[in-house]
Amino acid sequence: MSRNAALFAVMCLVWGLTWLPVKVGSMHVPPVFLAAARFSIAGLLMLLWAGRDAPKVPVDAWPRLIGTALLLNTANYTLLFWGTKHAPTGLAAIVNFATIPIYTVLASRAIEGVRIDGRKLVAIALGTVGLGFLFATRALGGLSATQGDPMEMIGLAAVAAGTLFYCVGAVLSRPIAGTMPTLTLAGWQTLIGGIGLTAVTLALEPVGLADIRALASWPVLPAVLFLIVGGSLMGFTIYMRLLRDWGAFRAGLYAFVSPAIAVAVGVVALSEPFGWSEAVGALLMFGAAAIALKR
Template sequence: MSRNALLFAVMCLVWGLTWLPVKVGATHVPPVFLAAARFLIAGLAMLVWAGRDVLKVPASARWRLLGTALLLNTGNYTLLFWGTAHAPTGLAAIVNFATIPIFTLLASRAIEGQAINGRKIAAIVLGTVGLVFLFASRAMGGLNVAQGDPLEAWGLAAVAAGTLLYCVGAVLSRPIAGAMPTLTLAGWQTLIGGIGLAIMSLSLERVGLADVRALGQWPVLPAVVFLVIGGSLMGFTIYMRLLRDWGAFRAGLYAFVSPAIAVGVGVAALGEPFGWAEAVGAFLMFGAAAIALKR
């Protein structure tokens, strides 16, 4: 196995496992507060890592940097962490990973005017049908809803909405991506997004001193450490290397591996339901992602 192949396996494993600490941490502290802690710490770490490049932000890029940070991290992760707190982690991962290629197509069309050909239309339609299957049992008040959180359907919808914000922010980030070092851009977007998450948490959640203390206690502390080191620092670094060496298509294949890991961990560790409707929906969404990612 080549070094990049090994790194790809590590990245898929880490990103597949991040959903479990989100779920565990959100049962002990408010979910948006948990997201704020993760991104504030990760953003500071990235900027320290950037070193002398930390101030290499052109004045012409500052407003776009601010806006994309609020979309990519504040808006996205407010919805994603809240949604994951109420929805099964495996299904949340499928909705998130599998819709990224589809929402990116739509955002590129709306913002940049990129054409959507027949293949891309097929991906959008197939992904939409897959989402319908994932939501079916919950939207109709089926068995999974009765056994789980009554807000599961809303949780999955929040994850989908957050993913859409992420894709819009990613497309809007393209014009400034080459204007500064990658780690500088990611560090400032992460830190600004973390500040926005902290504001959202204070506005929407009841956060007290007990929640702040819980960040340094079991099981929230290991959850935050894993999310910062594994999800943000390791995952981001490996992904950027694979983008350089493999290109966007091969690096993007994590969208098929990480959700499967998340589903397996959710079923094994948390006893989350995964029936035929979820399986059909996942299959269709992975097929849509494959079509969208095709060269």
């Protein structure tokens, strides 16, 4: 196995495992508070890592950088962490990863005027049907009763909505992506997103001293550390290397591997249900993602 193939496997494993600490951490502290801690610390570490490149942000790029940070990280992860608290981790991962190519097509059309051809229309339709299967049992009161959380369907919808914000932010980031070092852009977007998440948690969640102390105790501390070191720093570093060596298409294939890991971990570690409707929905959505990603 080549070094890049090994790194790809590590990246898929790490990003597939990140959903478990999100779930575990949000069982002990408010979910947006957990997200705020992760992204504020990760953003600071990224900018420290960027070193002398950290200040290299063109003056006229700041408004778009701030706006995209609030979309990519504040709006997205407010909904994603809250949704994952209530939804099965495996299904949350499927909804997140499989809708990114479809939402990106739609966002590119709305913002940049990129034409949607017949192949992309098929992907959008197939992905919509797949989402319907994922939501079907919850809408009919099936697996939601087994899981014991009546907010499951709303949680999955929140993850889907958060992913849409992410894709809009990603498309809007394109004009400034080449004006500064990649780590500088990612570091500032992560830190600004973390500040936005802090504002959200202070406004909406009952955060107290007990929650702050919980960040430094079991099991929240290892969850936060894994999200920062594994999910943000390690995963991002590997992904940027693979983008350089493999290109966006091959590097982006993690979106088909990581959700399978998330589903397996959720079933084994948390006894999350995964029935035939979810399996059909996942296959349809990943089929749609494959069509949308095809070069």
